Amino acid sequence: MKRALIALFGVAMVLAACGGNTGATNPSTGGAKVPTPPAASLTGAGATFPQPFYAAAFFAYNKKFSQVTVNYQAVGSGAGIQQLTKKTVDFGASDVPLKSSEADAMGGSDKVVQLAGTLGTESLAYNLQGVSDGQLKLTPDTIAGIFLGKIKKWNDRALTADNSGVSLPNQDIRVVHRSDGSGTTYIFTDYLSSVSPEWSSKVGKGKSVSWPAGQGASGNAAVATTIKQTPGAIGYVELAYVLQT
Incomplete structure (x- = not known):
């Protein structure tokens, strides 16, 4: 799978309910050994952003x-917040700090x-035969146009104008987005809202949004995986x- 020249940075937040002392003392300064923690599960x-x-x-x-032992279920930011609340x-x-209403619910x-x-990088990934990794160039306007469903073909004039010397096929663009409540979606839609007034007014930002185009996963x-298996696909992922797919 290939990636386009865009990188958005996100911070994964660890959320924990306040509780009692676990029995392990904090290590002192001066090179002291880390204390052995008590048995815990x-x-x-x-x-899913920080899962790797x-x-x-x-x-x-x-x-x-x-x-x-630590058992972590990568179910999406929204589901994780719900489970901690319950x-x-x-x-x-x-990937997004708690809203005041979410903290109040806890x-x-x-x-x-x-x-x-942890800090991670979000990128656009695409599956386009004949176009090398990192060769595809996308501007903020064309990214917004693709995800708004306005740019439908890979050889659209807006794309060919930014990719001189690259042979873009007459192929449908298959947008892939998240179907679950996702901090990764929040990061991407926050970016789109900042660069596209049309996106900001019609769709906005959030862990879940009403997508104008594409299929969810x-x-x-x-x-x-969906991008890798779908010719002409493009989507946003950590x-x-x-690199793993």
């Missing part, structure tokens, strides 16, 4: 401290801790999924 749910990092981090932590998980993850901002967990991995 934690369950989390939320964003979490999988590696939790595996490495368990390898060092086998008495601690207290069915120990922590949630979202008992108030003093009842939930929000921490920046649940989670970054499913979006990446960069790690482009």
